Amino acid sequence: MKIFPVKSIAEIDQYTIENEPILSINLMERASRRLFDVLDPIYRNRPFVVVAGAGNNGGDALALSRMLLLAGYDTTIVLLKSDCLSTDTALNLERLKHIRQSKVILYQSVEDLPSITSNHVIVDGLFGSGLNRPLEGKALELVQWMNELNVEIVSIDIPSGLMGEDNSGNNPEGIVKARRTFTFQFPKLSFLFPENHKYTGQWEIIDIGLHPEKISEITTSWYFIDRDICRNLLPQRSCFDHKGTMGHTLLIAGSYGKMGAAVLSARACLKSGTGLLTVQVPHDTCQIMHAAVPEAMVNIDRSDLMFTEFPNLSTFSAIGVGPGIGIRSNAVKALDALLDSIGDRPLILDADAINIIAQNPHMKEKLPPGAILTPHPGEFKRLVGEWDNDFERLEKAKEFAAQHKVILVLKGAYTTVVLPSGVCYFNSTGNPGMATAGSGDVLTGIILAMLGRKMDAWKAAVAGVYIHGLAGDIACETEGEEALIASDIISSLGKAFINTK
Ligand SMILES: NC(=O)C1=CN([C@@H]2O[C@H](COP(=O)(O)OP(=O)(O)OC[C@H]3O[C@@H](n4cnc5c(N)ncnc54)[C@H](O)[C@@H]3O)[C@@H](O)[C@H]2O)[C@H](O)CC1
Numbered sequence: 001m002k003i004f005p006v007k008s009i010a011e012i013d014q015y016t017i018e019n020e021p022i023l024s025i026n027l028m029e030r031a032s033r034r035l036f037d038v039l040d041p042i043y044r045n046r047p048f049v050v051v052a053g054a055g056n057n058g059g060d061a062l063a064l065s066r067m068l069l070l071a072g073y074d075t076t077i078v079l080l081k082s083d084c085l086s087t088d089t090a091l092n093l094e095r096l097k098h099i100r101q102s103k104v105i106l107y108q109s110v111e112d113l114p115s116i117t118s119n120h121v122i123v124d125g126l127f128g129s130g131l132n133r134p135l136e137g138k139a140l141e142l143v144q145w146m147n148e149l150n151v152e153i154v155s156i157d158i159p160s161g162l163m164g165e166d167n168s169g170n171n172p173e174g175i176v177k178a179r180r181t182f183t184f185q186f187p188k189l190s191f192l193f194p195e196n197h198k199y200t201g202q203w204e205i206i207d208i209g210l211h212p213e214k215i216s217e218i219t220t221s222w223y224f225i226d227r228d229i230c231r232n233l234l235p236q237r238s239c240f241d242h243k244g245t246m247g248h249t250l251l252i253a254g255s256y257g258k259m260g261a262a263v264l265s266a267r268a269c270l271k272s273g274t275g276l277l278t279v280q281v282p283h284d285t286c287q288i289m290h291a292a293v294p295e296a297m298v299n300i301d302r303s304d305l306m307f308t309e310f311p312n313l314s315t316f317s318a319i320g321v322g323p324g325i326g327i328r329s330n331a332v333k334a335l336d337a338l339l340d341s342i343g344d345r346p347l348i349l350d351a352d353a354i355n356i357i358a359q360n361p362h363m364k365e366k367l368p369p370g371a372i373l374t375p376h377p378g379e380f381k382r383l384v385g386e387w388d389n390d391f392e393r394l395e396k397a398k399e400f401a402a403q404h405k406v407i408l409v410l411k412g413a414y415t416t417v418v419l420p421s422g423v424c425y426f427n428s429t430g431n432p433g434m435a436t437a438g439s440g441d442v443l444t445g446i447i448l449a450m451l452g453r454k455m456d457a458w459k460a461a462v463a464g465v466y467i468h469g470l471a472g473d474i475a476c477e478t479e480g481e482e483a484l485i486a487s488d489i490i491s492s493l494g495k496a497f498i499n500t501k
């Protein structure tokens with residue numbers, strides 16, 4: 001699914017009005033009706049206070065209020081006083097006046113505000129995607145009033161005060177903290193940044209039937225990785241395929257005391273369809289690998305402790321390095337030598353491989369074009385330094401990816417794949433139960449298998465994060481978030497592939 005900047009959404013909105021065609025007031029009515037249909041079963045019989053602004057977000061709120069009143073809900077409307085209501089908002093205010101029970105408070109000062117019980121639901125329709133500066137004055141007062149009530153707030157389209165994209169210069173006091181946000185047609189970019197979760201709460205998309213032609217025509221740099229995107233990226237097997245055509249991957253992982261990372265990554269790679277897997281492990285640990293992953297071939301390092309050498313790379317269709325290798329000087333030298341010999345072979349670097357590169361900046365210049373790096377936030381910080389907010393983090397990632405022509409996979413909620421072109425893919429699968437040891441090692445194995453099958457690097461990264469998250473979601477259904485461990489993700493890979501194809 002595409003994610004658009006809010007200015008493109010306004011364009012799609014306008015195109016829909018002109019080409020469906022539909023009157024803008026009727027598009028607003030359709031959006032509000034769909035919103036009502038979602039809210040009605042969730043908040044049956046609860047009293048509502050609907051806070052509306054002068055723009056079209058307020059128009060949605062007034063149309064919703066009418067629907068709530070007609071369905072018998074106790075509904076009080078607080079309208080921010082303004083001299084210039086949008087045309088459709090003014091029309092919805094007019095329609096509301098024809099309903100006998102309607103109570104509209106024109107907000108001028110705090111004395112005007114209704115008293116609220118803990119049972120109340122507040123609907124926030126103050127500002128939507130038209131916001132163009134931080135809130136101040138009466139609007140700010142209303143947001144602070146809502147946030148201090150400590151009752152459930154539901155935001156229409158976007159929490160009022162939150163910008164759709166960059167919130168760097170915003171005032172955190174002037175943003176509604178919603179329990180839920182029902183957003184029209186597309187997620188907004190800012191919803192995908194962890195720091196904005198406290199504003200959006202749990203968010204959900206409401207399809208309001210915007211014009212599919214315009215949606216496919218307008219280009220964007222942002223995508224939400226859903227099943228359709230992943231399915232189109234995954235290669236099919238032909239009946240003539242054999243293990244030699246499914247890729248021979250090399251995984252360099254593990255060190256004395258950290259063999260779990262190597263085992264998890266190796267098992268994930270095999271469960272993700274690699275034809276052959278060779279794992280490079282320290283001398284004294286090879287029995288562990290043979291016993292834990294009998295399907296893997298083992299290349300035994302001369303060192304008892306760590307990665308210090310690697311086999312002839314020309315045998316391998318893709319190479320993965322990092323999980324559990326440590327950052328001691330011999331491993332550093334070996335990674336440096338590996339980067340010197342890698343040529344343009346597909347490569348994924350994770351964990352300690354990233355930490356080594358962060359500590360030895362000259363190695364950044366040796367990264368082959370199209371290499372995939374999968375840092376978690378701590379590793380990414382070591383690589384590029386601090387950031388002030390998540391928007392800036394994304395800017396830094398785009399800069400790094402462009403400069404070094406690599407693909408970054410920023411791990412976390414909505415894991416983000418950043419391409420050298422600046423295009424970003426945000427993952428839709430995964431859950432907090434996956435914040436557990438070894439989860440990242442599993443991802444490395446999955447992407448390595450895909451790279452080994454000659455998938456383009458960006459496709460392997462995008463499909464890999466989706467499948468990894470989906471396997472985590474499937475495992476979570478039986479394990480729950482607390483008990484979920486990395487091995488459960490591996491066990492669910494089969495179902496994740498089946499469900500996606
Ligand atoms: N395609 C859709 O998704 C549809 C969206 N709908 C709803 O419309 C809003 C967007 O409406 P818009 O009128 O453009 O914006 P707002 O309601 O956010 O109002 C903006 C309004 O306020 C002024 N303004 C901007 N920033 C400030 C500020 N800090 N302080 C004061 N005033 C400000 C600005 O100049 C505008 O005049 C969208 O979110 C949906 O809820 C449609 O109803 C259906 C289709």
Ligand SMILES: [K+]
Nearest residue numbers: 124127158160
């Ligand atoms: K809103």
